[in-house]
Amino acid sequence: MLSIIKIFAKGNRFLVSTISTLVVSIAMTTGAGAADIAAIYTESCAACHDSGALNAIKKGDSVKWQQLIQQKGMPALISSVKNGMIQMPAGGLCENCSNDDYRKLIEYMSK
Template identity: 35%
Template sequence: MRRGMLIVGAGLLLLAACGPKTPPPPTQEEALKIMPADARLAGLYETSCKACHAIADTGAPGVHDRAAWDKRWTQGEQVLLDRTIQGYNAMPAGGQCASCTPDDLKALIHFMAGREDSAK
């Protein structure tokens, strides 16, 4: 019985190792070029988000850095949105975007987290 459980456990570990891997974060050069496809969101990102989320070592999770965002994503989208609206740690309230609506901020969070497809 015990041996059977060990074999099943080992098999599950092997299957987990074959699962999808988190892609590596973009390089600094790539991060500076990544922009939302939507022109309006791209403008908001350029003026409000990019300075912290596309530059390494700011403390903000990098754009399309799934490893950094996945830790935060597990807290739930509403928590991320609330923290963006209210400010959190070094991030100013509203993400320093006076013209962003909550829907804009949600779309920008999805973009930066590499989750433009909300099913991810």
């Protein structure tokens, strides 16, 4: 019986270690995700949204971004980015972005 308890205790240490590793990995991925959004913005969106070229709402103009988000809603904004607009190519120059990436980019620009 004592050997079973030792095995169980050892197994729990392994489980605790595994869970700890998973938590740290998730935390690191979350931080990397924010950095990735900044990099994607720089590569795909900044050309227009930093300068306001072609009437793009500038990054950081939170009043205009919030008005647009409230007026259209996030799903419609994501759809606009994916499908393109007169002044913006489909995908907003981000070929590999997911809907979640577009949402994060819009939120990033709105702050």
